[in-house]
Amino acid sequence: MVDRTRDVLVRSETGSGKTLAYALPLLHQLLCACDKQPIRRQVGTIIVVLCPTRELVVQVTDVFSVLTRCALFLTVGGIHGGENRHKEKARLRKGIPVLISTPGRLLDHLKATASFRVEELQTIVLDEADRLLDMGFEQTIREIMGMLLEQTENAARSRVVGSSEVQEKYSLKRVLVSATITAGVERLSHFALRSNVLRVGETEDAFFIPSSLRQHYALVPIKHRLSTLISFLRSQLDAGAQRILVFVSTADSAEFHYYLLSRLRSPFCGRRKTIQSNTAAERRTRHHSVKRRMEEANRHLRDHHEDVVTFEDDSSSEEENDAGRALSESNALLDVNIFKLHGNMPQVDRASVFRAFKHVDATAQRSPKGVLLCTDVAARGLDMPRVDWIVHYDPPTDPACYVHRIGRTARIGNVGDSLLFLMPHEAGYVPYLSNFIAKEGGGSLAANDASLPAMAERKYESFLYYLTKLDPKANHMWAQSTATLERAISRAVMKRDGTVSDLSAKDESRKEDLMRLALFAYQSYIRAYAGHSRELKARFFNSDVLHLGHVAQSFGLDKKPSEVRAQLQSFIKEDRKIAREASSLNTQEEGKWSGGFSSRKKLQVEVCHDDRYRSMVVQKQRKVTRDWFERKRNERPAHKVLQFTEFDA
Numbered sequence: 001m002v003d004r005t006r007d008v009l010v011r012s013e014t015g016s017g018k019t020l021a022y023a024l025p026l027l028h029q030l031l032c033a034c035d036k037q038p039i040r041r042q043v044g045t046i047i048v049v050l051c052p053t054r055e056l057v058v059q060v061t062d063v064f065s066v067l068t069r070c071a072l073f074l075t076v077g078g079i080h081g082g083e084n085r086h087k088e089k090a091r092l093r094k095g096i097p098v099l100i101s102t103p104g105r106l107l108d109h110l111k112a113t114a115s116f117r118v119e120e121l122q123t124i125v126l127d128e129a130d131r132l133l134d135m136g137f138e139q140t141i142r143e144i145m146g147m148l149l150e151q152t153e154n155a156a157r158s159r160v161v162g163s164s165e166v167q168e169k170y171s172l173k174r175v176l177v178s179a180t181i182t183a184g185v186e187r188l189s190h191f192a193l194r195s196n197v198l199r200v201g202e203t204e205d206a207f208f209i210p211s212s213l214r215q216h217y218a219l220v221p222i223k224h225r226l227s228t229l230i231s232f233l234r235s236q237l238d239a240g241a242q243r244i245l246v247f248v249s250t251a252d253s254a255e256f257h258y259y260l261l262s263r264l265r266s267p268f269c270g271r272r273k274t275i276q277s278n279t280a281a282e283r284r285t286r287h288h289s290v291k292r293r294m295e296e297a298n299r300h301l302r303d304h305h306e307d308v309v310t311f312e313d314d315s316s317s318e319e320e321n322d323a324g325r326a327l328s329e330s331n332a333l334l335d336v337n338i339f340k341l342h343g344n345m346p347q348v349d350r351a352s353v354f355r356a357f358k359h360v361d362a363t364a365q366r367s368p369k370g371v372l373l374c375t376d377v378a379a380r381g382l383d384m385p386r387v388d389w390i391v392h393y394d395p396p397t398d399p400a401c402y403v404h405r406i407g408r409t410a411r412i413g414n415v416g417d418s419l420l421f422l423m424p425h426e427a428g429y430v431p432y433l434s435n436f437i438a439k440e441g442g443g444s445l446a447a448n449d450a451s452l453p454a455m456a457e458r459k460y461e462s463f464l465y466y467l468t469k470l471d472p473k474a475n476h477m478w479a480q481s482t483a484t485l486e487r488a489i490s491r492a493v494m495k496r497d498g499t500v501s502d503l504s505a506k507d508e509s510r511k512e513d514l515m516r517l518a519l520f521a522y523q524s525y526i527r528a529y530a531g532h533s534r535e536l537k538a539r540f541f542n543s544d545v546l547h548l549g550h551v552a553q554s555f556g557l558d559k560k561p562s563e564v565r566a567q568l569q570s571f572i573k574e575d576r577k578i579a580r581e582a583s584s585l586n587t588q589e590e591g592k593w594s595g596g597f598s599s600r601k602k603l604q605v606e607v608c609h610d611d612r613y614r615s616m617v618v619q620k621q622r623k624v625t626r627d628w629f630e631r632k633r634n635e636r637p638a639h640k641v642l643q644f645t646e647f648d649a
Contacts, residue, residue, distance in 0.1 A: 001025035041095030044117025082347025267488035493556030
């Protein structure tokens with residue numbers, strides 16, 4: 001790793017410590033060089049690490065910062081999208097010897113930041129190279145490598161006058177790190193690495209499942225998916241699980257399940273048997289309540305009304321209203337910290353969520369436990385310690401992605417579990433997935449050992465049966481408690497009662513927000529289900545088999561598919577209109593910018609600060625609009641005429 005005359009290609013399984021494998025030797029080399037000549041920030045950047053996602057940039061930056069805690073003269077910094085470019089330029093102008101970045105932002109600064117010095121660059125590391133290619137960064141990496149090689153070779157040529165062997169000693173060293181070696185990674189190594197390459201680890205596209213990982217799957221009817229997920233989470237959290245990752249296919253689905261699970265109250269609390277109290281005030285309250293009900297019944301008999309008077313719970317009772325208000329803060333169905341993480345979130349939110357879930361034990365306000373609802377943006381590279389369960393609520397579109405998902409648990413010898421949700425007609429996907437892991441894994445233990453089955457089936461009824469422990473009136477019948485939970489979810493989504501506990505739960509706009517979330521999640525789920533590869537769709541994931549009414553029920557929508565489609569089309573039409581209005585802001589001419597700023601600024605504020613949830617089309621357009629306004633604001637003159645009042649003050 002410290003030999004600058006040879007490049008390195010490292011392949012290692014997920015969770016084996018690849019970051020430390022290249023960070024420790026590189027920092028050791030820098031510290032040894034400091035004995036001869038101190039390293040100052042003015043020299044510019046010496047080490048560059050390219051990471052595919054912003055969360056991975058933050059994680060690698062934290063690792064380097066911990067390792068250099070005693071070397072205060074070594075500055076470690078991370079740059080990525082979503083941050084202020086001018087602040088990053090100021091930091092690059094001062095100098096960042098160890099720089100961690102995403103490819104897009106690094107290329108942006110190489111082209112636009114003149115004070116970005118890379119003449120002294122010694123090493124560039126491509127971390128998670130397979131993920132870099134999957135995200136479409138191949139052309140960006142080609143441009144980055146071309147610009148870096150040109151500048152470093154010119155600097156080495158001017159600094160060292162001699163044979164080519166001497167110049168080779170001071171040339172740029174390249175390290176490529178990947179969990180899998182695919183054909184794309186091999187193609188990347190051909191133009192990114194030199195011919196003299198040292199290969200570390202297996203060079204095959206092999207998947208290794210840790211022996212401490214226990215894999216499970218459940219065949220769940222689609223109409224019971226949501227209730228099964230909730231009961232599973234509740235049972236595992238009550239059993240002692242600290243961190244659970246739930247993977248969904250789309251950002252809309254992550255938003256819906258986050259909003260629902262973090263605010264859903266238990267529908268079984270009101271079904272508990274009333275505990276008799278001996279206080280005089282409570283006995284008097286119960287007496288008046290019974291007396292009032294008896295008067296209603298007597299009037300019914302006296303007036304000969306045809307309507308039947310029942311003795312169900314009276315919502316007008318002050319005693320019950322007080323009890324309901326008291327339960328609103330303590331009867332959450334999942335009384336733990338719920339997080340969400342997907343690619344359409346602002347960078348500030350993504351970074352804060354990642355840190356909060358990673359350190360949930362220290363920052364917990366409600367409970368030291370946490371559930372993270374995420375897309376595949378969290379499937380690669382992120383180090384989340386002590387994750388107990390990985391739940392594949394939506395099956396991955398690629399079998400290789402399944403391996404990367406379960407790599408978030410059972411790291412470095414720890415025990416972990418994973419659960420794959422499938423529908424009954426998708427049962428054939430289990431042997432297909434096991435054969436894929438066995439074939440591509442080159443005879444891994446988890447795939448071939450008969451004593452350690454690859455995937456064990458769990459009955460979904462066993463998860464739903466746990467609800468009977470929460471429902472005292474279920475009489476050990478899971479179907480009854482499941483129906484109670486599903487009715488509560490449907491009432492919350494369809495705005496029929498206050499099952500969603502929130503400070504603004506009675507606000508119609510907030511209730512409509514949950515319904516919009518459910519509709520957009522329903523639409524995005526069907527689209528993602530149809531986005532599987534042709535082979536998988538033909539064999540397992542045929543969208544024509546889906547019962548759209550049951551799919552809608554799994555999102556709490558108690559409507560016919562035709563009614564859901566009509567309601568969804570009205571929301572989509574409204575969102576497209578907003579997206580067009582926001583897009584028109586970005587197409588204004590430069591000469592009209594100063595004259596029409598106030599009206600366009602007002603429209604931009606209305607678009608970006610609408611409380612109601614919008615589809616991802618509008619959210620992406622909001623981001624484009626914000627970037628456009630930021631760019632225009634930065635292009636305006638930095639100085640303004642000093643006013644008399646300011647001078648006088």
